[in-house]
Amino acid sequence: MHQQLIERTSTAWSTPLLDHLSGHDRRRFQLFGQGPVAAVPDTHIHHAFERHAAIRPDATAAEHHDETITYGELNRQANRLAAQLARHGVHPGDNVAVFVRRGIPMLVGILGVLKAGAAYVPQDAGLAPSAHLRHVIGAAATRVILTTSNVADRIPVPTGHHLIAIDTLMTQPLGPSDDRFRPQRPGDAGENCYILFTSGTTGRANGVAVTHRNVCNILLTAPGDLGIRPGWRVGQVLNVAFDMAAWEILGCLSHGATLVIRGQDIAETAQHVDVIIATPTILSALDPKRCGSVKVVAVAGEPCPRPLADRWARRCTFYNACGPTETTIVNTMHRHHPNAARLTIGRPTPNNTVYILDQTGHPCPIGATGEMWAGGDCVSAGYLDNPALNAERYVPDPFLGGGGVMFRTRDLGRWTPDGQLEHLGRTDDQVKIRGFRVELDSVSAILESVPGCRRAVTLKLDDRSLVSFVAPNQVDPEMARQAVASALPYYCVPTAVHPLAALPETSRGKVDKAALRHIALANRATNGLERTA
Template sequence: MHQEPSERAAAPAWSAHPLHELSEDDRHLFQRFGRGPVAAVPHACVHHAFERHAATDPFALAAEHLGATITYGELDRQANRLAAHLAGLGVRPGDHVALCVRRSIPMLVGLLAVLKAGAAYVPQDAGLTPRPQLDHVIRTSRARVILTTSGFAERIPVPEGHVLVAIDTVMAEPLDRARDTVAFRPARPPRGDDGCYVLFTSGTTGRPNGVTVTHRNVCNILLTAPGDLGMRPGTRVGQILNVAFDMAAWEILGCLSHGATLVIRGKDIAETVRRVDVVIATPTVLSRLDPDQCRQVRVAAVAGEPCPRRLADRWARFCTFYNACGPTETTIVNTMQRHDPAALRLTIGRPTPNNTVYVLGPDRRPCAIGETGEMWAGGDGVSAGYLRNPELNAERYVPDPFLGGGRMMFRTRDLGRWTPDGELEHLGRTDDQVKVRGFRVELDSVSAVLESLPGCARAVTLKPDDTGLVSFVSPAHLDPEAARRAVATALPYYCVPRAVHPMAALPLTSRGKVDKVALLRLAAERRTSGEVAS
């Protein structure tokens, strides 16, 4: 079987100089714990892995959605045809193409066509994203060509000089065998450092920031273990997440690069998860599913939010369960732990292959093993940075003094510490640390106590104002006073929320995370109306 060269250089030596203040034992452990295994990556570009499966088994089922199906061979042919159409519109390697779609088979055709054309796709959910945000994304990414489907064409903003293409319309055109059965090749061969996708994350200014993630970044996590999640031909992988969320790339590109079958959901997430072998989700999404009804699942992976221990234990008892962590800027996830219900603790594990994690103090000096600090990420998962935002790039991406050689590391703003056996404990975010009566409180630690209560599925703690903390828990039958007593027993008095609000289910963002903005608004409304939990 032919494989492309991996572009993997030999593992660089760690610089000893930044470690000189640590003890000899901590220097050794800092390097041993902080570096993931060195692994070869079989492809430089992720769509080449898909093309290999399309060539070797063209009749294998690539995807299904609401009764419709498509094989690997047909998906490859349709993507080649659309890629040629994009090239005819002037799309060249290094360009960006907006992908404004909903979950569907045409979504896959559009995504692969952009990659085949040598461009990076810029995904947005056409049914959920407000028009002003779509306009911001299209203009900021300078995506002159916009892909959508005919049902959403009227709601997509098309700036002057831009071109809108309906993917399903191109797919429906009569087959030209002389033209449409030839593999498309872009003007120059794509490279590992070319952009694969641009994701827009929430920004501090109220405008989302575009993050460029390269093929090298994506291949590094998806084409090595454990990030490949054991996906193989015949494996059924759920596609349940918003296309604009980086974990959707884990579902889609992970599946198609391994010859598996993507099961694209309709409105009912649970119905889809009951029929798949692999599910990737946020803890909040997974907490809404009954694991007893999902026993076909062989592998589950969660990321994006802290995972409650009880949730991990329930799923790990019948399937391989990964608790993972990593922001968009470090490419989906850069640490993973296979959880064992008998384990002493639930952690986010170790760095994934060819990646590094450093726990550093405020001055970027290495913390001793067991000491809490901020996690910085290095290695092949570190993305290419923010689009046209040099100030933010300078703040979050800095030269990596441990790998050296011009490598960069990324400031995650996640707090953590190494366990004695070399796993990372996630201790919340620097922006989730608040002051209550002059004391520092980590909001996630309060939520973790609440989630240890019998029957509690999810909990979130916020500080909406200067009057103290407020917690929201689900489901609705939980006793708020018992919840407050549990926190009072486990944590200092200043950590006890002034109110606990039980809810049937916590509100979600479009990306499947708890919607803290909505909860802050609800907390303000309840305080204004005089409603208290007692």
Template structure:
């Protein structure tokens, strides 16, 4: 079950050294600010395995509701008991620390029981939503993650491919009162070994660049560092309700589930209606596309909102920050949910992605991996305890995206985010799109997200997306459908060079979403191509 092609994950963080030849080309002031801006605060982390925090709450508040889904609830004490007994069953099927357990489920209480059971057994859980993922993807996940045990639910088990030599366990048919008589709370062959802080907590599959999803191993050290320190903990506490609205295969779902459970809050799993759930919770974590689909006027009970996964429109941030604590955050799966965060103030000059989170670093580097002067645009690299253990079974991609961190040293690694950014004068990061969203139009370089950001500043525009149709043509989509397309084009023409002006602005009631709650640019490109063919 184990896969050893991921990266080593050295422990311990140290500050950026005051003297390194890599900074010699910078002015003394830029060297000082490189260290000051690029390094998050050093903070102690109370647990080194995330399920230990959940177990602590199960002991302290056993009767508090841990998970709610429609009319079903489960308390912390009961969740801990069910997951503990299922963990024993996993151990009896050979699961050991360092292994991976497939979690192919639908939304519901059993999903959380299975997730916690895998962690208690010392394994990393490998989540997929069987209502969305095709069979070919499930087979790819099983093969790449090297699983031998699959946790699922009885009513969807027929959708789960079970290769020879695998065990498929329906978690919803393993309640405490119906477990086999030989499954109890006794340890298997003495005390089972604890997972290391650098063992996997979960394995998530990103979209990938080769047509196949890439499996990313994220460790307990990574997860504890973001979820058990501020601001990543979002101030979650007992008595609060935290929405679980995202796809289980999306890393921000771990923020919802493990974030809530590690702070004694209640995970409120949505049904079909996202807005209905958001209207009943205190904490919401979402992509900007999902949050834009919810009416904030009906969400007066929300105390904290956090968005990540794609650029956030300023108007959306201002609207939510007017009545709750609003965090704009950024970070790919490989840097553990998010590694920069900003608490947004509607009176602020700009909306940024903030500063590095605790025990983490961010470097804005040129193509030769040298630090750029403050204010210059470069590619953001991430360092510190956020850096995940790498891609499973893909040493070539590991070598491309991970590199030894020359600033922290000590065997530490840094990750190439492929995000463009620059430091503001007061030490916050402006996100300027993806390197793969930089396109050439008529020989000029255009950042697609910059065009979309201007469109989103047009009164009444909620969301916008811009695409390259061919070597000379940009097209944009805006929602909702009442936006004046010519006024939108004029706004771009007034703000950006002529080659940034889209040839057409298409109006839609709403922008299509992927299963992970982001704008579906593939669907928009197909629509733009079809409309261009009709027009020609």
């Protein structure tokens, strides 16, 4: 794929799909849509970790509460686990479940699976219900389940499967062969690194296979590497089942830094790290004035409020990023400055492309709104055992060609005149109210400009009404409604604005819209009609 991008840098993309564009837009379509070409130093992400373990074995790899582990010890423990997995019949290309709580054994589990040539399938065993864990085990065809002794009794273990408690294994003395063990590695650089399960529109959790090539491309090139280096401290605050946790964990360990695994208090951890990777919802609960050591912040997973970006960008390097799990953590990034004209999601990351296409698959003129499609090395290997969904979302890339695939993100966006991507919400966030099309994120963005408002979310309640939620609960709901009325057409004005102390969160640190909808419906049932607070 790198070679395809290199060959295209001096030659305009040639396809009839571009014929309707002006010559100027055709050139900008290529210039804006193609990320820089960059060399990637490793084919497997754990090789970068192993290099640091060899050079600086006594450096601290991770800490959790009062417990620490060095790079050398983490490498030895992961080697031993890889040997154990091999004895249990795990081969390169297999999938291994890692059902754990946050802690150092989680890291041993992840690295041990990768060293065995397999892909890890992470879930937080303290949060995921048994039915979901059972579905993941079956869908990912795992035969070995890694866990820890404190949650082992919560794991549904099918007949014929092996359950290994990582922390128990770690307490056993290391033998000479454990340190020398080098598991077999397949030569295919496209092998899977991890399998993540996303919530499908039908309620079914879809497993997404993400390759080492995908992961190395974002984590071992700038700006996705976030400048992480030995001596830095990187916060680990996210749910291991969320793909941005791989940014924290593998991004840290592949650059020789120290991973600071949080306890119950995210704010406490944030005060003692150099790097924070989070959703806007999580970041909005942190006070930048109390995080004086933070050098770099990156957010993704949800639209970022402009005031939140400005507040952090005044104090540190701040990246606003975007990308679904299927395009490997993020595939666009932008370093934001508080005096910038607008907050954008930037441009494609190295060796990647982004296309703004209309409903027929043709490129939109520069500045026109369309759906974002992603191409290049970010595009993952697809959904497990779901050929229909794969056919809908992963299609041949007519612009790069050469057998490349592009992914339909379902995100709406447009190019600015200077080649920055503006994120305009999701295709399913474009709703009809009283026959008019409304972009829900546009309403929420206005609400977030109201003094004192940190976060806002807007939902469609029925065909005639919207309802919004704002946090914290000191926000004046009538002032919030008037702000929308002053900026947008009447049909965009929410019939009710509900102030809350904080917006409810999902286990992955995003706003829980299902919980908000339940609140709105309960209020309607109680009051008979929606009304402003």
